[in-house]
Every structure is written in structure tokens, then in C-alpha cells.
Amino acid sequence: MKKTISILSIATLFACGTPTETKVEVFYGDKITSENLTEYSNVLEKVEVSGVVNTKIEGTIIETCAKKGCWMKVKADDDTLMVRFKDYAFFVPKEGVDGKSVIMNGEAFYDTLSVDLLRHYAEDAGDSEEDILLITKPEYVLSFTADGVIIQE
Amino acid sequence: MKKLIIISVVLLFAACQQKETKVTQTIIDPNNASEMALLMRNMFSQLEIVKGKILLGDDISKEQFDIELIHKQTPTDESFLKEGLESMSNAYAYSVKTFNEEPSAKHFSSIVSNCTSCHTMLCPGPLERIDNLILEK
Numbered sequence: 458m459k460k461t462i463s464i465l466s467i468a469t470l471f472a473c474g475t476p477t478e479t480k481v482e483v484f485y486g487d488k489i490t491s492e493n494l495t496e497y498s499n500v501l502e503k504v505e506v507s508g509v510v511n512t513k514i515e516g517t518i519i520e521t522c523a524k525k526g527c528w529m530k531v532k533a534d535d536d537t538l539m540v541r542f543k544d545y546a547f548f549v550p551k552e553g554v555d556g557k558s559v560i561m562n563g564e565a566f567y568d569t570l571s572v573d574l575l576r577h578y579a580e581d582a583g584d585s586e587e588d589i590l591l592i593t594k595p596e597y598v599l600s601f602t603a604d605g606v607i608i609q610e
Numbered sequence: 611m612k613k614l615i616i617i618s619v620v621l622l623f624a625a626c627q628q629k630e631t632k633v634t635q636t637i638i639d640p641n642n643a644s645e646m647a648l649l650m651r652n653m654f655s656q657l658e659i660v661k662g663k664i665l666l667g668d669d670i671s672k673e674q675f676d677i678e679l680i681h682k683q684t685p686t687d688e689s690f691l692k693e694g695l696e697s698m699s700n701a702y703a704y705s706v707k708t709f710n711e712e713p714s715a716k717h718f719s720s721i722v723s724n725c726t727s728c729h730t731m732l733c734p735g736p737l738e739r740i741d742n743l744i745l746e747k
Contacts, residue, residue, distance in 0.1 A: 484636040524686055526641045527735045545739035548639045577734055580689060 486547035487605035489513065489562040497533040500565050504599070509566040514601075516561070518554050518608070522581045526551045531559055536599055539570070539578075543604040554608055563603035570596045646683035646690065650736070653677050657721065657743050664715050664745060673713045675706050675721070690733065698728040719745055 482491065495512045503510040516533035526548035531538045540561060542548065570578075572595055579589045643651070656675055663670050681699035685691060702724040709717040722743045729737050 485640070486638070488636050524689070525647070525735070526639070541735075541738075543738075544742060545736045546638070548641060550640045574734060 481610035483608050483610060485549050485606040485608065486542060486603065487562070489560070489605035489607060491560050491607055491609075494560065497536070501534075501536070501599075504565050504567065509564055511564055513560065513562040514565070516559055518557050518559050520582060521549050521551060521554060522578075523551055523583045524581045528578065528581070529554075529559075531561070531601070538565070538599050538601045539568070540601045540603055540606075542606070543602050547606075549606060549608065558609045560607040560609075561601060561603040562605045563601055565599065565601050568598060568600040570598055570600075644684055644686040644690075646680065646685040649678055649680065649683050653725075654739065654743070657718070660718060661743055661745065664718060670713045670715075670718075674710050677703070677706050679703055692732050694731060695728075698724070698731070702728065715745060 493513060494515050497514050497516070500510055500512050500514055503512075514533060516531035516538065519530040519532050519537060521529040527542065527545065529540045529549055531540050543563060572592055575592045575596060576589050579592060653675075656677070660670060660673050660675075663673070679699055680702060681691075681696045702721070705717070705720045705724045709721055722740065722745075725740045725743070726737065729735075729740060
């Protein structure tokens with residue numbers, strides 16, 4: 458009997474000794490899955506060919522709109538994507554998510570951001586008036602319109 | 611006895627082994643929306659309903675918009691109180707009043723044009739959403 462208790466105790470220690478790991482996934486906009494992600498390099502190739510690609514990719518949040526959370530800048534490989542949300546229908550946190558892993562479903566495409574728009578984004582980001590006035594040229598950037606976003610906590 | 615021990619050990623492992631549990635939640639706006647933002651979302655909802663009726667050919671002669679003056683609302687922060695906001699807000703209120711006096715697709719489009727003009731000048735983010743209110747694309 459003593460032997461039985463000892464074996465059961467050891468088994469319990471092995472089985473239950475480590476705590477359960479909880480992964481929190483917060484969805485913004487449409488609920489999407491974190492499966493079937495496309496490699497960013499493949500997306501880039503397709504955008505070059507067809508102009509716009511419907512895809513799901515992963516990246517790291519660099520910055521979000523500090524005023525309303527209505528856009529975010531995401532690092533994917535060595536590129537920075539300007540991410541907006543389809544139909545302005547949802548928002549992400551204004552703070553506290555920089556550096557977090559993000560999965561986005563939507564359209565990737567190249568876009569020309571006008572000086573006015575770039576200044577508006579700079580204002581949203583809280584840049585100084587001096588810095589905002591330094592923006593004098595439009596930018597040709599890789600953009601992403603997301604219909605659903607997962608931020609991994 | 612031996613059998614009992616084996617079954618117990620197997621059951622223990624099955625019950626207690628380390629599991630990855632996923633907690634999920636869906637969010638539309640995690641930030642505290644301002645009075646002005648909430649007013650605009652409410653305006654959008656009202657306009658969207660009437661647009662649907664216009665497209666279906668329903669009678670809109672009794673439709674009325676109940677909308678407060680935009681520039682009197684508390685914005686997200688003071689940077690939203692730009693020059694031109696008040697005059698744009700008054701122009702918008704006038705177009706709403708015109709619609710309420712004589713509801714029609716033409717007057718509906720006039721309201722939407724005011725939304726577009728103001729946001730083009732002052733805050734371009736929601737333009738994509740406002741585009742969904744345009745009757746003829």
C-alpha cells in the first residue's frame with residue numbers, strides 16, 4: 458500500500474508540477490484564425506506582380522495611432538507596413554501593444570500617401586509641429602487594409 | 611493491484627498534463643471613445659438605415675435625423691477642434707435640417723457630401739467608411 462501511495466505521489470508531481478499555460482488572443486474586427494499564415498516574402502512577391510493580394514500575415518507592432526487607435530505600423534521582415542482597418546470599422550489599443558506579435562487578415566498593396574495624410578498620421582502619433590512641417594514629400598509605401606487582427610498577449 | 615496503479619497513473623497524466631488554453635475575446639474599440647466620436651458613430655448608423663431604405667425604394671418621407679451639433683461635443687482631444695470645424699458643423703446641421711423638412715435621396719446625399727467635405731479637410735481616417743453611405747458609386 459505504501460508503495461502504491463509513493464508511486465501515485467511521484468506521478469502526481471510529474472503530471473501536475475508545472476502550471477497550465479494560458480495563451481490570450483485578442484481579436485479586433487472580424488474574428489480570424491491564427492492558422493494558414495503566408496510568409497511575408499511570398500506576399501511581397503505577389504504584390505509586385507498583381508498589385509494587391511488578399512492574405513494573412515504575422516508581424517510585430519511598432520506603433521499605433523496614439524489618438525484613436527485607427528492605424529498601426531507593423532514590422533514584417535525588414536519592412537514597415539502601414540496598417541489601416543477596413544471601413545474604419547474597428548480600432549486597436551492606443552498604447553501598450555508596441556512590440557507585440559500581431560496577425561492580420563486583409564489586403565496588402567502599395568499606396569502613395571499624400572503629404573496631408575502623412576502629416577495627419579504624424580499628428581496622430583503625437584509628433585511635434587516642427588517635425589510635422591518637415592514632411593514635404595509623398596511616400597510610396599506598402600500598405601495593408603485589415604478586416605481582422607489578432608494581438609497576442 | 612498492479613493494474614489499478616497503472617490505470618491511476620494514466621488517468622493522472624491525462625487529467626493534469628500541461629495544457630495550452632486559449633482565452634479569446636473580440637473587440638471593436640478598446641479605447642474610450644469621445645462624445646464627438648460616439649455622436650458620429652450614431653450619425654453613421656442613422657444614415658446607414660436610411661440609405662438602405664432609399665436603395666430598396668421604401669418611403670422615406672417620414673424619416674427624421676436626430677443629430678446634435680458636432681462642434682458642441684467633447685472631442686478626443688483639443689487637436690480635433692481645428693479651424694473650420696464650427697462652420698463645417700453648421701453646414702452639416704443645415705443639411706440635416708433641410709432633409710428633415712423634406713426627406714429625399716437628394717437631401718440625403720447632401721448630408722453625406724458634408725461628411726466627406728469635413729473629413730477630407732479635418733480628419734481623413736473615416737472617409738473610407740463614409741464612402742459606404744454614398745448612393746451612387
